[in-house]
Amino acid sequence: MADGASPLWGGRLAGGLDPRVLVFSESLSVDARLLAHDVRASIAHVRMLGRQGIIPPGDADAIIGALGDVVLDAGATDEDVHSLIERQLVARLGEVGKRVHAGRSRNDQVATAFRLWCRDACDDVAAAITGLETTLVARARADGDALLPGYTHVQRAQPITLGHHLAAHCWALERDVTRVAAARVAADISPLGAGALAGSSLPLDPISVAAELGFAATFVNSVDAVADRDFAIDLSYAATLSMVHLSRMAEELVLWTSQEFGFAELPDSVAQGSSMMPQKKNPQIAEHVRGRSAVSIGRLTALLGVVKGLPLAYNSDMQEDKEIVFALVDTVVGCSTILAIAYSGLRFDTDRMSAAAGDGLVVATDVAEALVRAGMPFREAHEQVARRIAAGERFLSPTAAEAVAARVGAGSPARFREQLAALDERILSRR
Numbered sequence: 001m002a003d004g005a006s007p008l009w010g011g012r013l014a015g016g017l018d019p020r021v022l023v024f025s026e027s028l029s030v031d032a033r034l035l036a037h038d039v040r041a042s043i044a045h046v047r048m049l050g051r052q053g054i055i056p057p058g059d060a061d062a063i064i065g066a067l068g069d070v071v072l073d074a075g076a077t078d079e080d081v082h083s084l085i086e087r088q089l090v091a092r093l094g095e096v097g098k099r100v101h102a103g104r105s106r107n108d109q110v111a112t113a114f115r116l117w118c119r120d121a122c123d124d125v126a127a128a129i130t131g132l133e134t135t136l137v138a139r140a141r142a143d144g145d146a147l148l149p150g151y152t153h154v155q156r157a158q159p160i161t162l163g164h165h166l167a168a169h170c171w172a173l174e175r176d177v178t179r180v181a182a183a184r185v186a187a188d189i190s191p192l193g194a195g196a197l198a199g200s201s202l203p204l205d206p207i208s209v210a211a212e213l214g215f216a217a218t219f220v221n222s223v224d225a226v227a228d229r230d231f232a233i234d235l236s237y238a239a240t241l242s243m244v245h246l247s248r249m250a251e252e253l254v255l256w257t258s259q260e261f262g263f264a265e266l267p268d269s270v271a272q273g274s275s276m277m278p279q280k281k282n283p284q285i286a287e288h289v290r291g292r293s294a295v296s297i298g299r300l301t302a303l304l305g306v307v308k309g310l311p312l313a314y315n316s317d318m319q320e321d322k323e324i325v326f327a328l329v330d331t332v333v334g335c336s337t338i339l340a341i342a343y344s345g346l347r348f349d350t351d352r353m354s355a356a357a358g359d360g361l362v363v364a365t366d367v368a369e370a371l372v373r374a375g376m377p378f379r380e381a382h383e384q385v386a387r388r389i390a391a392g393e394r395f396l397s398p399t400a401a402e403a404v405a406a407r408v409g410a411g412s413p414a415r416f417r418e419q420l421a422a423l424d425e426r427i428l429s430r431r
């Protein structure tokens, strides 16, 4: 191996490892991303080893110092990031470096680093989603009074305001943030001290290590601690469902920016052209979001599949977990960010929207409800209005604006300002 790296388990197996096996099995190319988190957890572990008298305090100090200098060296061919860290400690400190792994296995080590990473990722995902919401709320506030038809079955249904429509996306994103927060709680338990699966005969102090790492709690069952990937699945599900929401928004952007709808136009800075057709202005970023949402669903399914057949406790299948979760998190952060950019520059054609809302048909339900208020049974009113439409009538009254203004009750388009205030409050509480 380059850098003289040899596997941590070299003592057990005779002769060298076939280099093709290392290439096949390595995870450093993926889990290098855990370096800072693993170093942090290793520092807490070593500090505890020193405190507990498991290693001499001077050695603990030396290892902690050297951990601060660990870097991802170019061309490293270690089996994984954990092996890289230990190799560098031994290269720097000799025998002293070899004390780092007392009472620890890569099984509890990787679970700890990955939980720390997921905790940070939850914060990043929540921030990215909140950023998109902030943009949507700003657009809803600025352009929110414009009228447009709300749709069911992609057929004009009833008039609403643009603000009410944009805010609807925010409520889905609010639920995403709630799910991400729950995933953070799931990740916030320290497995360090569980060892390979059975803990250790050394007098470890997992509770103090957990506290130093800012975990809310310490594992209760050492076998579960190293076998559990629910926290990763929770985050993956939260990220994937968020991608589903972003995909619905993306699909709407594709529809609204089409010539057929003409409700919105992307700023030139985020639209892409055709190599052949000079007139084209394509909503490709929205299509990428829609496509990546599909891939995200596949990744979530893949992770569930990785875990489902595993006997307790750790199995190497679980090494696949990080690539999946890293990609899901990168995707949802990237897509939220790009949609925020798209929405902040989006030009709404409010004339086209209100013309569509003013077609004299979108208010049909409101005409029927006026008859109900005058005492007619609803089914009769429905039939009468339907007959008049079939006969060619188009309704001038109520107008779309009058129809929206007549809506009553919390959550109605007419109570839009209250809704904005509720969203503002939630968003600001996370700042």
Ligand code: ARG
Residues within 6 Å of the ligand: 027, 031, 079, 080, 106, 107, 110, 314, 316, 318, 319, 320
């Ligand atoms: N690279 C491994 C992973 O990501 C670390 C744990 C390895 N443990 C083991 N016993 N081989 O899961």
